Amino acid sequence: MTKSLAPEWRDEFVLSRDVRARGRISELLREVRTGILVPVTRGAFRYSAAVTADPDAASDDAYLAKIRAIHLLARTPPIFSSFAAAAVWQLPMVGGWPDRVTTSSVRARGGRSNSTVARSYVGERPDVQIVDGLRVTTLARTVADVARHADFGPAVALADSALHGQRAVGRYRSRQPIGLDAITDELTALGAVPGAALARGVCAFANGASGSAGESISRVGFHVLGLPMPLLQTPFRDALGLIGYVDFWWPHLRLIGEFDGQGKYLRDEYTAGKSAAQVVMEEKRREDRLRALDTSVTRWGWDVAQSLPHLRDHLAAAGLR
Known part of the structure; x- marks a missing residue:
């Protein structure tokens, strides 16, 4: 049987038993003391440089x-x-x-x-x-x-x-x-x-159809609060073409709901190398195009999504009851 290759993350870890077998416990203790290594669980350490x-x-x-x-x-x-x-x-x-x-x-x-x-x-x-x-x-x-x-x-x-x-x-x-x-x-x-x-x-x-954990938690909140359930990821278009897909759409109120997590503005996997300011400006232009279609737009983040009273009050202010 061919031995499988070690996963790429293997070199992030140092095991006490391996260090002890090489007679280098004092070196391990020094690297822990200086913060080069951090404890993970009993008998295992990780290089601090590998920690996110x-x-x-x-x-x-x-x-x-x-x-x-x-x-x-x-x-x-x-x-x-x-x-x-x-x-x-x-x-x-x-x-x-x-x-x-x-x-x-x-x-x-x-x-x-x-x-x-x-x-x-x-x-x-x-x-x-x-x-x-x-x-x-x-x-x-x-x-x-x-x-x-x-x-x-x-x-x-x-x-x-x-x-x-x-x-x-x-x-x-x-x-x-x-x-x-x-x-x-x-x-x-x-x-x-x-x-x-x-x-x-x-x-x-x-x-x-839910596009993120924040959207899912929000949707659970709508359900618990007894609010009308929205359509998910609805596409909107204008004369210029596709504006985008909105998280939530209540057609009877012409109300759009958008969950905004910090990642949309700060994390590289979502910003594609753009600055936070650029992402904010693009979102503003997108929202202006949506509002031009005779819709209203309301946004919230984790602080609202994870609090039923805050979510209820936020949506009530937008006309959803």
């Missing part, structure tokens, strides 16, 4: 680093599942990742859960794919598992992302969309497990 400088990506980066470290420390490569698999698949987790890394194993080979790893035991080995050098449950199974345990809003945002797919931009890898039936088939196969009803509710609400 993007505050919006810090939670994803730290959790993924812990997953990778656990993979490197394991005698047998673990199968990452649920939240851990979601992180490897680059699915969003609104509100942050859990403290522990989730893995699955057959009962005959099971280990114990601890403060770092939460192990679940299954009668048969789940279908596994290799993603970024790690063994993970399939995308559909991953969504089904997270939807059974996460709160409704974050679970919907994660399911929407899986249904929508992902382009290869910046730090993000390309990910093909999956069909809703793939997720429901996994739930059917799981049977009467805890959280199955919650997961079916997530599937019933999920929509691959």
Whole structure:
């Protein structure tokens, strides 16, 4: 059997056992003391230069680093599942990742859960794919598992992302969309497990037309508040051609809703090298063209999307009740 190549992120990590075998513990301690290395989990360190400088990506980066470290420390490569698999698949987790890394194993080979790893035991080995050098449950199974345990809003945002797919931009890898039936088939196969009803509710609400986690959380808010549900990603055109696709459209009010996350203005994968000022000006011109079509436009960010009272008041001021 041909030995697989080490993933490109392998050199970001230093394992205590490797350093000890070379008799260089004092060097390890010095690099930790001076900040060259930072602890990831017991027995594993990471070069600080590899840690993301993007505050919006810090939670994803730290959790993924812990997953990778656990993979490197394991005698047998673990199968990452649920939240851990979601992180490897680059699915969003609104509100942050859990403290522990989730893995699955057959009962005959099971280990114990601890403060770092939460192990679940299954009668048969789940279908596994290799993603970024790690063994993970399939995308559909991953969504089904997270939807059974996460709160409704974050679970919907994660399911929407899986249904929508992902382009290869910046730090993000390309990910093909999956069909809703793939997720429901996994739930059917799981049977009467805890959280199955919650997961079916997530599937019933999920929509691959949602373009971001912020849009998904906003849409959950509309639902909880009992507001009219909008059309998603509606195209608008004028005499000059396509203006763009709007996040939300309430035709009976001729009201456009746009979720604005900071990433649209600050992160390279969204700005395509343009300055924040250039992006703001382009958005203003786009909005002027939309308003010229006898529409009104209202915008909000995470502070409003994640607060039901703020979202209700914001939309009421725009005429939506």
